[in-house]
Each structure stands twice: as C-alpha cells, then as structure tokens.
Amino acid sequence: MRHMLSAAVLAAVCAAPVAAEDFKWAGTTDPQTMDPHAVNSAPVLGFLNNVYEGLVRRGQDMSIEPALATSWEPIGDGEGWRFHLREGVTFHDGNTFDAEDVLFSYERASNEVSDTRSWFAPVSEVKMVDSKTVDILTKAPNPIFPDSIANWMIVDKGWAEANNAALPDKENGNYATLNANGTGAFMVTEREPGLRTQLKPFDGWWDDATHNITVAEFTPIQNPATAVAALLSGEVDMINPVPIQDAARLQGQDGVQVIQGIEARVIMLGFAQESDVLKYGADAGKPNPFKDARVREAVSKAVNVDAILKTIMRGNAEPASQLVSPAMRGYSSANMDRPAYDVDGAKALLMEAGYADGFSFGLKCPNNRYLNDEAVCQAVTAMLAKVGIDAQLDAMPVSNYWPELRADNFDMYLLGWSPGTFDAEHPIRFLAHTPNSEKKLGSWNFGGYSNAKIDEMLPMIQSEIDDGKRQMMLDESAAILQAETAYVPMYVQPLVWGTRDNVTLTQRPDNFFILRWVNVQ
Amino acid sequence: MSDQTSTAPQSRLAKALDSDFFYNFRRSPVAVVSFVAVMLLVLSSAFAPLIAPYDPFDPGSLDLMNGFTAPMAPNDFTGDVFWLGTDDQGRDVFSTILYGMRVSLFVGFAAVSFAMVLGITLGLVAGYVGGWVETIIMRAADVQLTFPAILVAMLIFGIAKGVIPIQHHDQMAIWVLIVAIGLSDWVQFARVVRGATLVEKDKEYVQAARMIGRGRGIIMLRHILPNVLSPVLVIATISLALAIIAEATLSFLGVGAPPTQPSLGTLIRIGQGYLFSGEWWIILFPSVTLLALALSVNLLGDWLRDALNPRLQ
Numbered sequence: 001m002r003h004m005l006s007a008a009v010l011a012a013v014c015a016a017p018v019a020a021e022d023f024k025w026a027g028t029t030d031p032q033t034m035d036p037h038a039v040n041s042a043p044v045l046g047f048l049n050n051v052y053e054g055l056v057r058r059g060q061d062m063s064i065e066p067a068l069a070t071s072w073e074p075i076g077d078g079e080g081w082r083f084h085l086r087e088g089v090t091f092h093d094g095n096t097f098d099a100e101d102v103l104f105s106y107e108r109a110s111n112e113v114s115d116t117r118s119w120f121a122p123v124s125e126v127k128m129v130d131s132k133t134v135d136i137l138t139k140a141p142n143p144i145f146p147d148s149i150a151n152w153m154i155v156d157k158g159w160a161e162a163n164n165a166a167l168p169d170k171e172n173g174n175y176a177t178l179n180a181n182g183t184g185a186f187m188v189t190e191r192e193p194g195l196r197t198q199l200k201p202f203d204g205w206w207d208d209a210t211h212n213i214t215v216a217e218f219t220p221i222q223n224p225a226t227a228v229a230a231l232l233s234g235e236v237d238m239i240n241p242v243p244i245q246d247a248a249r250l251q252g253q254d255g256v257q258v259i260q261g262i263e264a265r266v267i268m269l270g271f272a273q274e275s276d277v278l279k280y281g282a283d284a285g286k287p288n289p290f291k292d293a294r295v296r297e298a299v300s301k302a303v304n305v306d307a308i309l310k311t312i313m314r315g316n317a318e319p320a321s322q323l324v325s326p327a328m329r330g331y332s333s334a335n336m337d338r339p340a341y342d343v344d345g346a347k348a349l350l351m352e353a354g355y356a357d358g359f360s361f362g363l364k365c366p367n368n369r370y371l372n373d374e375a376v377c378q379a380v381t382a383m384l385a386k387v388g389i390d391a392q393l394d395a396m397p398v399s400n401y402w403p404e405l406r407a408d409n410f411d412m413y414l415l416g417w418s419p420g421t422f423d424a425e426h427p428i429r430f431l432a433h434t435p436n437s438e439k440k441l442g443s444w445n446f447g448g449y450s451n452a453k454i455d456e457m458l459p460m461i462q463s464e465i466d467d468g469k470r471q472m473m474l475d476e477s478a479a480i481l482q483a484e485t486a487y488v489p490m491y492v493q494p495l496v497w498g499t500r501d502n503v504t505l506t507q508r509p510d511n512f513f514i515l516r517w518v519n520v521q
Numbered sequence: 522m523s524d525q526t527s528t529a530p531q532s533r534l535a536k537a538l539d540s541d542f543f544y545n546f547r548r549s550p551v552a553v554v555s556f557v558a559v560m561l562l563v564l565s566s567a568f569a570p571l572i573a574p575y576d577p578f579d580p581g582s583l584d585l586m587n588g589f590t591a592p593m594a595p596n597d598f599t600g601d602v603f604w605l606g607t608d609d610q611g612r613d614v615f616s617t618i619l620y621g622m623r624v625s626l627f628v629g630f631a632a633v634s635f636a637m638v639l640g641i642t643l644g645l646v647a648g649y650v651g652g653w654v655e656t657i658i659m660r661a662a663d664v665q666l667t668f669p670a671i672l673v674a675m676l677i678f679g680i681a682k683g684v685i686p687i688q689h690h691d692q693m694a695i696w697v698l699i700v701a702i703g704l705s706d707w708v709q710f711a712r713v714v715r716g717a718t719l720v721e722k723d724k725e726y727v728q729a730a731r732m733i734g735r736g737r738g739i740i741m742l743r744h745i746l747p748n749v750l751s752p753v754l755v756i757a758t759i760s761l762a763l764a765i766i767a768e769a770t771l772s773f774l775g776v777g778a779p780p781t782q783p784s785l786g787t788l789i790r791i792g793q794g795y796l797f798s799g800e801w802w803i804i805l806f807p808s809v810t811l812l813a814l815a816l817s818v819n820l821l822g823d824w825l826r827d828a829l830n831p832r833l834q
Contacts, residue, residue, distance in 0.1 A: 223793070243798070307584075308585065311586060
C-alpha cells in the first residue's frame, strides 16, 4: 500500500506543469565528474561546456569563435600562437579571470594525472606576456592549434588551490569532482552524482544570454524506454538520445519532435595487441591471436555491418571505413571502402593464421554509452561465432567500463570516437600512435597498437601547412590502419534527440548539448 | 473371497488414487487446471531442445537479419517465419521462451531447495535445542525479515560479483542467483519448522526416543522432521512461485541471468526497450508465460495449503 501511495505521489509530482523557463533534460550517461580535466569523454566535456569555457569555443556550425580570448595570431615562423584574453570576465565565485588562470589550467590539464594531457602533445611551453596576453609555444608549426583547444576549459587558480583541487583526481575525486567554478553561461547549483544536476544562469556572464532558461536540471535515465515515457509525459523537455527504434514513432506524436543528424562518432572494435596472452574465455592464458593482423582482418570480414545498420540501427547510420566520418576534415576518400562481409574469407584468414578451430576470448562492451551498444556487441558475438571464434561478452555501465579498459582488462572491446577537433589527425594522435605517456600520445590506444610509420607521420601531419601534402599523409595513415586492421570501424553513429515541441535548440554534430541555445516558449 | 480382496495390500498408486488427498484434488477444478498448466510448462521447458525449432543459446545459429520479425509474418530480408516473432538479435521468441523458462524453473527449484534445506535445518535446531542457539537463529531471521527479499538477493548478488573474478561471471551468474534467492528465502521455512518443532518436541514419542538414549541429531531427523513436513510442502510451493518471480525481477534489473543465456526476466528486460516502437511481441509473450507459470504454481500452492489443513476437512 505504501508503495502504491508513494507511486501515486510521484506521478502527481511528475505531472505537475513546469514553468516555461524551467528546463529539464535527460540522457543515458551522467557526466562522471564536474572536473573539466579529469575525464576526456563527450558526456563530461559536453556537459561542462555549459559551465566552463576555453580560450576559444565552437559556434552552432562548429566554427571556432572567440571566447575567453578575443583574438589570436601566430607568433614568428610557426613558433606558436599568441592569445589576447578578454577583459572583465569573472568566474562564478566572483574571482577575476586573467593569464594566471590560463597558465594554471595548462599545468593542470597537461599534468600526467589528467585525462586531457594528449591535447597538449604539440605544446612546448605556455608563457604569460602580461596579465591579458598568453603565448602558447609549439614544438613544431601547428596550423590547427586554435581549433584543437575548444574543449580545454579554464579553471580558476585561486579557487582550485584553495579547495585542494590543484590537480584532477579521476579515481578518488576531490572538491572539483562535485563542484564547479567556471566562467560559462551556467553555474552548477546542485550536484547529486547519478541523480540530478541543477544549473542556473550566471548573471555575471560576459556574453549576451540568448536563452530564456531560469533553472535547468539534468537527470540521467538509463533505460531508453523510461526516457521516452518521460518525454511523452512532459516530465522532461528533452532527451538525448532517443532510442533509434522509437524515433519513427515519436516523430508522429503530438507535443514532441525528433531532431536527427549524423554524429561525428565512429563506432569501432579495438583489440588487445600488446598483450602476449588472452585474458578471458576458455583460452585465457594462451597466446594472443589478435597480435596477428590476419586474425584482425578476419574479424573485420566476419562482422556484417550492413545487417547491424539495417536491423539494430534501423537504417539510421552509415558504414565507416576509417576512424573518422566523411564529414571530418582530412577524411581519406581514397580509403572509403570497408572490407566486405565475407564469412569464407574470414575463415580462410583464420586458417592461414593457424586458428582453423577458432578460439575463445573476452569482448568488453559498455551498455549505456553508445546507441544500442549492448545489442551491437551481442550481434558481433553471434557473427564471430559463425566463423568459429567464441566471444565471451561482458557488458557493463560506462562508469565501470573506462577503468576496465585502462586496466587492460579486455581481449577485444567496443569504442566510439568523435574527434574533438573535427579533423582526421585527432584519432591518429589518440588511437593509432603508440601509447607514450611522456609525449602525451596514444592515450586512448588501450590495445597498444603500434606502427613506426604512423608514429613518424603524426608530427609531420600536425605541422604540415600545405593541405595537399597533409592529405596525402592522412591518406597513407588511413591506408596503413586499414591494411593492418588496427581497428574495425563499423559505422558512424546517428544523432537522435527528442524534445517537447515548445523547445528550440541547436544540435551540434559533436553531440554536445549547449544550453545557451535553448529557448522554451 | 470378499475378505481376501479387502485385506490384500493395495498397490501404492491405487492407494494414492483412493486417498482423501486425491479425491480433494479431483474435486477442485482450480487445482486440476493449475496442475496441468504447471506440468505443461515444466515439461515443455524440460524438453525444450526437442520442441524448440531453434537453439537460442547458440550464437552461431542466429541471423541478425531476422531481427524484429513480427509473429507469423515473413521477415523482410530473409523471408523466414517465426510463430511468436523474433527479438532484436533475430532469436526466435518461442524457442527463447522455452529455453528461458528452463533457466527460470531451474533457478526457482534450486533456490527453493537451498532455502528449504537451510531453513529446515536452522528451524529444527532452533526449536529443539532452544536457549541461546534459538535466540541467535531466530533474531537473525527477524532481522532478515525487515529487509525486502529482493534487496537481500541484490546485496548478495553484488557481493558475489565483487568476489568472483570477472571472467567467471557468466558461468557463475546462475549459481549466484540461486544462492542469492535461496538465502533471502530461508526465514519462512525456519520460522514454520521451529514452531512445529516446539509443539512436537514434548510429545510422548519424542520423550520415548530420548529415554532409550537416541542422539539429538537422530531425534530431530528421524522423529521430528517427518512430522513437521506438511506445512513445509505448502511453503515450498508458494516459495517456488516467489523465487521464479524474484529471478525474473533480478534479471529484469540486469543483475541476473546474462544476456547470452536469457531467462524470462532477461527477455522481458530486452522487450521493454521496444515497448514504444511497436515490437510488442518481444515483451508480451515472455510476460504472459511468466504470469501463467507463477499464477499456476501459486494456485496449486493455495489448494495444497487448504487440502493439507485438517481443520478445513
């Protein structure tokens, strides 16, 4: 009885009309932390883009525009970049923003305990010229550097030091994990991890507010059907994502609208390539077959991407041949074909590699990170079984998933990658370069793929100013990654958001939901 | 002649058919119908490999292109027809229900047996030995009764997940489920057995056994236990229905049977994701099966309780 009563009360609360400017939204993944330098993942960076700001930011069309820096220019002959900082900017707690904070945020974000340090691989030094001017020196000429730091968010030095959060702590957390003090349009006013996060507009924001929100609240809802029900009932004003299977039906419903686009995210399979032995399944402890490129190629042939797209993705996604989608700068048109689905070819390759009888291994998969991720992994398991290799699927929530991958607890895994810079160089730096903590490279290359030619080309790609020559190198990298099946890119994930139809907003292809473009009628 | 037939020993079956119990059973339509339903479900899941047209636990036999096929309608791509349709992975829903019911029933029976053995042992000891042993056992039972069973099961499940190395999770998941549900369910048995033992232990036959010097263990097992079993039977039947539901709940919450070996609860969880998109068959058929199974076991238990209650005769 008590349960029924509380359920009734809950229903009544949910059904109560919300004030027009009260904006509630829901997503599958709660941002793990409020610390902009602790975890380099889209749910965290996307959320914190509302709270913190970088020197530059991305506009509605993804173009780079001034934020905490009003202008920037190259120094000398490709030595680096000079940023002129905005005057009169204050943090949410009232502290003034100046060059000290930029220097501090560089040290903090590039520290080895920070997940964002790969962003600063090209940087040799950051110097304060005066309190409103900063020079960022690069090891080699870096024409796209300002494009690459839109997610590098500036933290207040005084606030972080006073609260004992001078460095991020992604494992245990610290003050900055639960609290935020940015310069952005919104302040975090309440934070209950996994339950709700409340934001309110920051009155002292330097830019003109284009939204009409007075209070915004984010609730993670893990179950997609529950999220759809919440949107239909008006309990929330926006959900991200709409389960693909529900998009068509939602479109026809009164009161809601579906906003659809192609995300910059490529979903792929990765392999443990460094480990000498398999870690899971019946063959745990035996030599690792994935060190052999033929076995990896067999996997890519065995996966029927078309079938996944037609059924699980319901025709809403595009197949992927490389680590970036065709919409990204530097996409290699020369390598646009992915290996055809070919069961016999896969079996032949396995036989050639000495695995005619197949083998058993562990496949790690998140179950609340990407669209239908667990269903895709189950389908992959079934497809691999057809060529005789037995994948033991272990699906888990994303909060356990990244630590497992970082601890190398996998034989094969699922990964989605959206290049923060919208450039093909980005995944090479993070996923393809040999992991190198000192050089801040390959930080998401969990499997330890390594190729000397790729490592050699990356700095050349980064410093090449001539577009044609740069593209040639990107083409060559894409060809190498494809030939060696470093990863098995499967498809470009669609972007499907649902809103109440009194909401207008902007959907950016990086799947960042920016509150300052939201208007509620 | 007639004397001889009446004194001749009846066969066991004939004896059973002639009993009050069977007469009572035949006279109760609810009991007959639910018994038939239970037998039908149990047998069809026991012989699932013979009945089911597909083996849903063999990933190599699945064709993803068969995914989301409606019942009795040919698939758009492959043209295959499935009685009750397919789920998101192209698994035949009918076969999966049969195999899934095996998991549900196995977990249910095993968990109840586990709870029964544990509960009877503790109840007997508490009732017969008394003193501080009784206090400890029964207070532990009281404490556990203050927690919802499903919460206790989830707690045990969580601990087991932490203790067992991750590569054994899939193989161990079913056993962990059994232990988790069993451990959350022993209290009922212990309480009833203790109560009955308290009544029995001062009766003459027990005193006689004590007098001739039989040990405590023998007295408890050989003399008291047979006399406290009939309420246990009733509780066991009703617990079975509850255990099946508990297993479905845990699997529905995603902490039970692994997705590659779906039980009815896992199937319902998978189906729930497609409630709004029109694929109603993925959730409906497993739900109806679970309902039929739990309801018929429960009705049978209810009837058994009345039939075994001498005061209602």
